[in-house]
Amino acid sequence: MADDPAIAFEHVSKSYASGRGESGAAVDDLSLAVQPHEVLVLVGPSGCGKTTTLRMANRLVEPTSGRILLQGEDVTTVDPVGLRRRMGYVIQNVGLFPHRTVAQNVATVPGLVGWDRKRTAARVEELLDLVGLPPDRYARRFPHELSGGERQRVGVARALATDPPVLLMDEPFGAVDPVGRRRLQTEFAKIQRTLGITVMLVTHDIDEAVRMADRVAVLSPGAHIEQLASPLDIVARPATPAVADLVGRGRTARLLALGRLEPADLDPGVQDGTGGTPLQVGAELGDVLSALVGADGPVPVHDDQGRVVGSATPATVVRALDRLTEPEDETHATADVDAPVGTLRT
Template identity: 65%
Template sequence: MAAKDLSATPDDVLIRFRGVRKEFASGTVAVEGLDLDVRRHELLALVGPSGCGKSTTLRMVNRLVEPTAGQILLDGDDIGAGDPVALRRCIGYVIQHVGLFPHRTVAQNVATVPRLLRWDRKRTTDRVDQLLDLVGLDPATYARRYPHELSGGERQRVGVARALATDPPVLLMDEPFGAVDPVGRRRLQIEFRRIQEDLGTTVMLVTHDIDEAVQLADRVAVFSKGGVLEQIDDPVRLLAQPANDTVAEFVGQGRALRLLGLGTVDRADLSPAGAVASGATIPLGTRLDDAFSALASSSKDSLDVVDDGQVVGQLSASALVDSLQRLTESGRD
């Protein structure tokens, strides 16, 4: 049976799908009877195999795709009852290849929606500068550049800035980092998560990458063919306790390693510092997968863990296993 997410209280919910169905003219049913609540200020990742309806679900929120049946509410209002153009101006949208206007400068691209809303020049310029700073691009350096003068990661940052121009309550992202090289992609993910937490924007993120989903999202929604919602959960619970074989197969065999990426070294993992230094150190709060890599590359049986420059204990391989076990059990509570 498909999972339903009906637990949030009305005040917690910003976007609500109720019995939403999408059938295309070809007869293909992309989404069938979807019930889904997206909570305020959360980052919800939609994952699943190709053709499972996750992008269709996303695009129904800003009415780039119109549902065949059912209802989508935004802050309690039926989005189908209003002007779709006005709706899109208050919802940010970022896609994989960004879609910047090639004949416009970075500043002009970021200012697209403010100008449509007839903001005055000073307000627009101030907002553009603020957003470029926010995404890590110096306005003095980048504002007058054109898209072809930017790297893929820089173009993606401009796309995020443009989507946030009018401080939308909702940001829709469809494979936003897919065209960026792996190293740049990881940096962008970390930077975007920081921005999202600072702003409190509600984000729906479509990705085919389960690792990206569990690293970024507050909750992950796993879809199967036909837009069937199989499970929606926080990343730890999703990895530790897949709802069914469909979810387990999609999440894959590396669930334990992915769980390592969600935990960090804390004082409960440490044994007292030895009289002799281990020769290798990691900071308290290091991600468990990074600690595992450091331990594997060390010739010692344990690592010294430091906090504010002081050794506060040692981390052993057995302690790492115990930490992973606690993380797994927390997902099953």
């Protein structure tokens, strides 16, 4: 049905027997819905069950109990191989076939599902362009001839080859250097917005989570949901000590990246030409702070019609941060299997 979540976990558990015959729950009674077209990021400490959760979605790990639905269909009732061909999957070390060219790697799933050569070739060319690897330069290369970031792009292209409704990503950029990682995150966000694909992504990096997600699910051991909310709410209003600990000392810097300048934050207006280059209402708070560093006084702020509606000063930034961190009602950040898609990425 059109109103179904893209993926739904209904009271799902996964237990493993220890060497002493004891049973431990890697995932304990998890209920969670991934809405169509959103990026939901699972983040939490090592061993909290986030990767197990992801792998149960495509049955690389079988649940012990509960139900997992893909667009309303119970995944345990369908052929697991066919299921995996319907869901894109990207992992940290990519897993490209070393003896096959870039084009052949991207064409893997179309070949398995029976696409003809002409259709496959056109799709490979389209996807290589989409991920920033011009086909005339990359199609005939082999994986060992690529950088880590380029291999990761090929992995994304391969996962998207047959237009899957859902893309699962397990630490997808973890093996890439920090500069390349940030670039890949930005480019992937553009691709996701272009295609509107549903993404469920696992990371241990809170910065990656808040940068890429529509909603973030912070997990504790057993895949217990500590908080399920927009990136801004996770950073500004941690619901539990575990979430606050994960956000850590970089909270203010993250708020500067996530927060936006609103009319209520502004000081009285000043004339254009004083205090530096004018800002716009809705500007990222980090950009506001950068403008103030280079200014010799208050910076004019325009609305979307170009009218001066106030000015920005250091006090403006403080007010904005105070606004973002004001407590809201207790229901605001509770975990809810039917919670709506959160604030879009900034």
